[in-house]
Amino acid sequence: EEQTVRIATEGAYAPWNFSAPNGTLQGFEMDLAKVLCERMSVRCEIVAQNWDGIIPALTARKYDAIMAAVSVTPKRQEVIAFSKPYAAGINGFAVLADSPLANMPGTGESYSLDTQETAAKARIAEMAKVMKGTATGVQGSTTASTFMDTYFNGVVNLKEYKSTEEHNFDLMNGRLDAVLANATVLAAALEKPDMKGAKLSGPLFSGGVFGVIAVGLRKEDAELKAKFDAAITSAVADGTVRDLSMKWFKVDVSPRS
Amino acid sequence: MGFAPGGWGRDMLAATGLTVAIAACGFLTSVLLGALGAAALLSHLSILRAAGRLYTTVLRGIPDLLVIYLFYFGSSQLLALLSGGSGGFVGAPSFLTGVLAIGVVAGAYQAQIFRGAVQALSRGEIEAARAYGMSPVTLFRRIVLPQAVRHAIPGSGNIWQLVLKESALISVIGLVELMRQAQIGAGSTRQPFSFFLTAAALYLVITFLSGIAFRSLEARATRGIRKAV
Amino acid sequence: MDTSFLASSLATLVKGIPLTVQLSMISVSVGAILAFGLALMRVSGNAALDLSARAYIFVYRGTPLLVQIYIIYYGLSQFPALRHSFAWPYLREAYWCAVIALALNTAAYSAEIIRGGILSVNAGQVEAARACGMSQALMFRRIVLPQALRHMLPAYGNEVILMIKSTALASTITLMDVTGIAAKLVSESYRPIEVFTMAGAIYLLLTFIASHGFSLFEHAVTPDRRQPAPHRPAEPPETLQHG
Amino acid sequence: MAERIPEPVPAVALSGIRKSYGSVEVLHGVSLAAHEGEVISILGSSGSGKSTLLRCVNMLEVPNDGTVAIQGEEIRIDRRAGRPPRPSDAAQVQRLRSRAAMVFQSFNLWSHLTILENIIEAPVHVQGRDRKDCIAEGEALLERVGIAAKRNFYPAHLSGGQQQRAAIARALAMHPAIMLFDEPTSALDPELVGEVLKVMRDLAAEGRTMLVVTHEMAFARDVSTRTVFLHKGVIEEEGSSADVFARPHSERFRQFLARA
Amino acid sequence: MAERIPEPVPAVALSGIRKSYGSVEVLHGVSLAAHEGEVISILGSSGSGKSTLLRCVNMLEVPNDGTVAIQGEEIRIDRRAGRPPRPSDAAQVQRLRSRAAMVFQSFNLWSHLTILENIIEAPVHVQGRDRKDCIAEGEALLERVGIAAKRNFYPAHLSGGQQQRAAIARALAMHPAIMLFDEPTSALDPELVGEVLKVMRDLAAEGRTMLVVTHEMAFARDVSTRTVFLHKGVIEEEGSSADVFARPHSERFRQFLARA
Ligand SMILES: Nc1ncnc2c1ncn2[C@@H]1O[C@H](COP(=O)(O)OP(=O)(O)OP(=O)(O)O)[C@@H](O)[C@H]1O
Ligand SMILES: Nc1ncnc2c1ncn2[C@@H]1O[C@H](COP(=O)(O)OP(=O)(O)OP(=O)(O)O)[C@@H](O)[C@H]1O
Ligand SMILES: [Mg+2]
Numbered sequence A: 001e002e003q004t005v006r007i008a009t010e011g012a013y014a015p016w017n018f019s020a021p022n023g024t025l026q027g028f029e030m031d032l033a034k035v036l037c038e039r040m041s042v043r044c045e046i047v048a049q050n051w052d053g054i055i056p057a058l059t060a061r062k063y064d065a066i067m068a069a070v071s072v073t074p075k076r077q078e079v080i081a082f083s084k085p086y087a088a089g090i091n092g093f094a095v096l097a098d099s100p101l102a103n104m105p106g107t108g109e110s111y112s113l114d115t116q117e118t119a120a121k122a123r124i125a126e127m128a129k130v131m132k133g134t135a136t137g138v139q140g141s142t143t144a145s146t147f148m149d150t151y152f153n154g155v156v157n158l159k160e161y162k163s164t165e166e167h168n169f170d171l172m173n174g175r176l177d178a179v180l181a182n183a184t185v186l187a188a189a190l191e192k193p194d195m196k197g198a199k200l201s202g203p204l205f206s207g208g209v210f211g212v213i214a215v216g217l218r219k220e221d222a223e224l225k226a227k228f229d230a231a232i233t234s235a236v237a238d239g240t241v242r243d244l245s246m247k248w249f250k251v252d253v254s255p256r257s
Numbered sequence B: 001m002g003f004a005p006g007g008w009g010r011d012m013l014a015a016t017g018l019t020v021a022i023a024a025c026g027f028l029t030s031v032l033l034g035a036l037g038a039a040a041l042l043s044h045l046s047i048l049r050a051a052g053r054l055y056t057t058v059l060r061g062i063p064d065l066l067v068i069y070l071f072y073f074g075s076s077q078l079l080a081l082l083s084g085g086s087g088g089f090v091g092a093p094s095f096l097t098g099v100l101a102i103g104v105v106a107g108a109y110q111a112q113i114f115r116g117a118v119q120a121l122s123r124g125e126i127e128a129a130r131a132y133g134m135s136p137v138t139l140f141r142r143i144v145l146p147q148a149v150r151h152a153i154p155g156s157g158n159i160w161q162l163v164l165k166e167s168a169l170i171s172v173i174g175l176v177e178l179m180r181q182a183q184i185g186a187g188s189t190r191q192p193f194s195f196f197l198t199a200a201a202l203y204l205v206i207t208f209l210s211g212i213a214f215r216s217l218e219a220r221a222t223r224g225i226r227k228a229v
Numbered sequence C: 001m002d003t004s005f006l007a008s009s010l011a012t013l014v015k016g017i018p019l020t021v022q023l024s025m026i027s028v029s030v031g032a033i034l035a036f037g038l039a040l041m042r043v044s045g046n047a048a049l050d051l052s053a054r055a056y057i058f059v060y061r062g063t064p065l066l067v068q069i070y071i072i073y074y075g076l077s078q079f080p081a082l083r084h085s086f087a088w089p090y091l092r093e094a095y096w097c098a099v100i101a102l103a104l105n106t107a108a109y110s111a112e113i114i115r116g117g118i119l120s121v122n123a124g125q126v127e128a129a130r131a132c133g134m135s136q137a138l139m140f141r142r143i144v145l146p147q148a149l150r151h152m153l154p155a156y157g158n159e160v161i162l163m164i165k166s167t168a169l170a171s172t173i174t175l176m177d178v179t180g181i182a183a184k185l186v187s188e189s190y191r192p193i194e195v196f197t198m199a200g201a202i203y204l205l206l207t208f209i210a211s212h213g214f215s216l217f218e219h220a221v222t223p224d225r226r227q228p229a230p231h232r233p234a235e236p237p238e239t240l241q242h243g
Numbered sequence D, E: 001m002a003e004r005i006p007e008p009v010p011a012v013a014l015s016g017i018r019k020s021y022g023s024v025e026v027l028h029g030v031s032l033a034a035h036e037g038e039v040i041s042i043l044g045s046s047g048s049g050k051s052t053l054l055r056c057v058n059m060l061e062v063p064n065d066g067t068v069a070i071q072g073e074e075i076r077i078d079r080r081a082g083r084p085p086r087p088s089d090a091a092q093v094q095r096l097r098s099r100a101a102m103v104f105q106s107f108n109l110w111s112h113l114t115i116l117e118n119i120i121e122a123p124v125h126v127q128g129r130d131r132k133d134c135i136a137e138g139e140a141l142l143e144r145v146g147i148a149a150k151r152n153f154y155p156a157h158l159s160g161g162q163q164q165r166a167a168i169a170r171a172l173a174m175h176p177a178i179m180l181f182d183e184p185t186s187a188l189d190p191e192l193v194g195e196v197l198k199v200m201r202d203l204a205a206e207g208r209t210m211l212v213v214t215h216e217m218a219f220a221r222d223v224s225t226r227t228v229f230l231h232k233g234v235i236e237e238e239g240s241s242a243d244v245f246a247r248p249h250s251e252r253f254r255q256f257l258a259r260a
């Protein structure tokens, strides 16, 4: 008999996961979930859950897995288990095109904090000189805020927002000089007319604190974790993840391993 | 927005319905608990008074979200314990837990409002009811309640509004009410303004309709009362 | 329970108290003044005043505070004219936006409470004031308000407590009050129950102080509900008055 | 001696009633028994404790000392130290109260009910009588006190005298065995005073027990069987009305009569 | 003829007063003038409109028709169609009211103020007099009505008669030129009635104008200069008190006197 796995997502983080009118869930992770479930030969049920309660409800067994662009962090690992990663976290800064930050050093480059740490740190030091004292926004409780705390502590005036739209607003109306967010999300936002005049500036960062994005699972469900690991490994290996990534983000976020 | 296929209208309306349902049930619960709480606060038994004070102080004092978490995760743990297994998620139904959590919090506010309303009543009229042999229940039902309603309506109307907004917190336990639906829409289309403004407009519609109900209740409750100002 | 974690969270959260208290106090006081004006408009008997106050209350009670904060903080900044006006240095600051939003919101709720208090004053009491030639204003100040105050204190106490808790929404517009810090701690530790319990304890303490203050105040202004004090402080003796 | 003849049980028996407000004692041990069918007038100057005494009969004020018995049944009072005394058995008090109707000095009509509703309230909801019957009877009573036209008015829209009459009708509608009247004619014009006193005389003839606080000397002398003069919380003079008015013992009461 | 002799200006002049509640008219065109120093008793059965008439004098009820003049100054009334009439000039009404103190049938003491505070409230805050003086005077007044011991009590803790005396003291403290009394002795015992009537006699001797709704025939006959008998909203009998009681014209008033 077929096993049912309930997967929770936020349903409000386009283009990773979002809802269409009438509640159908779509996005990169939804497509990926379908692929993974097929490969695990289980029946999947996807539920939408507010971000705020998403981890407690997992441990309370309301569902069995989370696919909601959750980054793997040591703190989260104390509470839940993670599968093998299915995406890398790539983040970048957006600024107004007519601001002094418009062409920060390293624009167009990208650095991995794992493999190119020294070079990345050198770039960060240069950027810190330009960004000193500016107001920078990040979404709270994300890897972006951890990155700023780690590398720009005391340099910029950091403000935390509930969502990326909100800091984008404040970037556009001049309360902020720069925002740092997931590059996929920023790229999607920059295409919209209301963000005309904003652009990416400085290098893209991945690895390190940005870590990787994986399926969140209960620690005791080792068997399910094994299944997910296997399915993800194969989907990464045969390029499925890369294809989905190009389809939804127009960049490749598949984890390099 | 809009109702065409691909429009969000239908979802927003459905969520509005759920919001009204949660709020209405939560409000009724709060009225019930508030009446009990006020009775305790006004009791001549000091132990009941203390219990009433504890209830109103603690439940008004701690963040509502915490109460909801405790009700939701607490009740599911309790149910799991009772059912003896640690199998799947033994779900206390979200709707019920949400309504209870909201009702218990709002009840603490209602208790204070009812207490104030009762204390504003004419002592003489209460004495008359006692003198005619009314039991506390009859006294409450026939004399205190109809008159206290008059003093309590403006404050209670505030609590109704509170409950209506509070229902938004229920989304953390997985119900898609109006505010959560707006967030979903905002995050999915990346157009927060249109969604939040629509939600605000829908809340206003609810307020408008419930305002009519409250006003007619108030008019009924003030029959025969000479207005001071 | 991990007591050392609880203790360290508490130590961090405590830093948010000054902001939470400031936001509460400023918005409650400003809100009370506005509410008083609105309540007067409501009972003025002047149709235009009544209607405009009613519309204000309708809109502010009828929409979620979160949306109001959102509109004041993000919505207003959409207008370039405003961004170039004298008000922008204030509206630019999340702090002032939060104060404005909270004060405007509590004004609507408090106005209803004050109106309820005014309406519960007995007609005979007002007639006696009119009959001895009190002006409307004097009557309000000396007779109606003191009596209305007694009746509305429980409901107003509710409102102040709600306000203290509502300041938590300021964290949605980047302010690091107790809730803002709590959210940050949760995101670092992923232990929401522990952190929120500690934050809850702080809010409980603040609201307890407020509600206790209200009980004391209510007790002080309702001597007529109690038996007369057996021995009032003695009036100064006759001889002293003449001396 | 007269051991075989059973003493009739008094309808109301107060014994050694003391009542304090705060630290001020306003009744200093008052004893009084009203037998069935007796009409007792309670006279006394303002502030002498008349209303308080009447309110002790139906436990609106719980005496700090002394006992109250209604139709032979003593009301049990819980007088544990350190808190105000109160009846031990609420149900008992309710039961006894529904046999003793009161007309208040300040009327205390229920402001949210019309006059007719005021009158049928207790009969229907306390005594559980049929609503229709009560309405018919209530209308007859209103007719009798001359305010039938006001039956659908709220108390706030009545004149003082009309309110007082409504309060009397409300008490009569209970068919109480015992009636407690606190200055029932204070707001009435002399014509109506006469009317109301006539009604009370009829009630007396029906054998109801009445305690009447009054300032109407004529009523005390001519209608009531017994007169009690209260002064500063103590009964100064008591006896059959005829006796008391003809041969007052107490100096204070003589003064009172002289000035009246 | 007598054109050169100026008519004295009446302290209170009512002319053609009509007052309706809803569709029921309770005063059907009442005219009445009280000259300085006059004491007018208003008699009438319950519900005849006495309180309403008195309340029209100080605009607590605004007449639907007719005029009210205080010391020669007519109160301007705004009677635009389609809404209840109201005074056009609030300041004028306040000014005139502060010269006419009222004792209410139901006392209406301010419940949040002690008795002494009740008494000094209007003198201090309306007339702007010195607080200390007012306190001294208030205490003297309380002494005079016999409730000095209760000066720091709240109204809820007073007996009916004590409240009524406090209400009288409150009115006296205003030193009003005109006094409106609505059954000022209803809650008092006969002794006190005598006292209060004596106070009123003194006031009359001081030349104050008084309108007194009363059920005390003795007061009407012996103290008041003029007596008015109101019946169903119409003045049925009016004249000098001596005349009216000696030779009543109206049949209705004769009946009233007979039954009293
Ligand atoms: N607010 C009101 N609404 C409707 N009718 C009223 C109102 N006030 C008074 N009335 C009616 O007007 C009539 C006259 O009332 P008013 O109080 O003047 O009588 P009164 O002569 O003072 O009687 P009493 O001696 O009983 O005090 C009464 O029939 C009363 O029912
Ligand atoms: N709740 C109270 N608190 C304190 N003192 C009170 C209270 N009620 C009554 N008293 C006092 O008790 C005394 C007796 O009051 P009570 O009402 O019995 O007088 P009374 O004989 O009915 O007078 P009256 O003829 O004026 O109505 C008064 O001096 C009064 O001030
Ligand atoms: Mg009395």
Ligand SMILES: [Mg+2]
Pocket (backbone or CB within 6 Å): D159, D160, D161, E050, E051, E052, E105, E182
């Ligand atoms: Mg009257």
